[in-house]
Amino acid sequence: QGHDVELVVMEASGGYERLAFLLLWELGVCCGLANARSVRYFAEAMGFLEKTDKIDAAMIARYGAVKQLKAMPPPNAAQLRLKALVARLSQVTGDLTVQKQRKSAALDAETIASLDEVIALLTRQSRRLEGEIASLIDDDPLWACLDRAFRSLKGVASRTVPRLMAQLPEIGIVSNRAIAKLAGLAPIANDSGKRSGRRSVRGGRAG
Secondary structure, three states: OOOOOOOEEEEEOOOOOHHHHHHHHHOOOOEEEEEHHHHHHHHHHOOOOOOOHHHHHHHHHHHHHHHOOOOOOOOOHHHHHHHHHHHHHHHHHHHHHHHHHHHHHOOOHHHHHHHHHHHHHHHHHHHHHHHHHHHHHHOOHHHHHHHHHHHOOOOOOOOHHHHHHHHOOOOOOOOHHHHHHHOOOOOEOOEEOOEEOOOEOOOOOOO
16 A cells, blocks of 8 residues: 555465455456566576565566566456366365275275275265366356367367366467467477577476
8 A cells, every 4th residue: 555556466376375366456456477486587597596575575576577577367256166176176086096096905894885985975076076167167158169179179088178277267368379388388499599409398387
């Protein structure tokens, strides 16, 4: 308060920034997100090897100004819901795998019965979550269109589609090149003078 703020830049830190990000937007303050690794490299290039809250804040602000970061509007309710459902489904799927592995190694009858109960519960939760995700996608015209397009591709699993939509909501809005870079799949040039180096992929939102 009391400052003429055009844009608040914060590091994407695994979700810890989410509450502040949403609250600031609710107050009418535009926010943008910066890749934490990129900010650290930027700070080191500027000669700041130390890492304190004060230095971090200054480097994030300078990084945002130099890179001319744009405001990133908050996700709508449907996007937040989809992301939460996809994350929970991933957790349940992981738990199911663990319980089935334990059952395969169990010999005691009571232990097996207990594991069967847990597996049945997790299976029901998995099916319910899949149904909620499918309904959410069907209710959104863009998502429904993308869902049909993805499923027409050979080798695309049914759970891959909602996961892509949850983690890369820009799909269908920005260019294919931009999506590839966000996913960490864009070939990175490695040229110098007349030498054309081998391209590689790295980074990205999940990198």
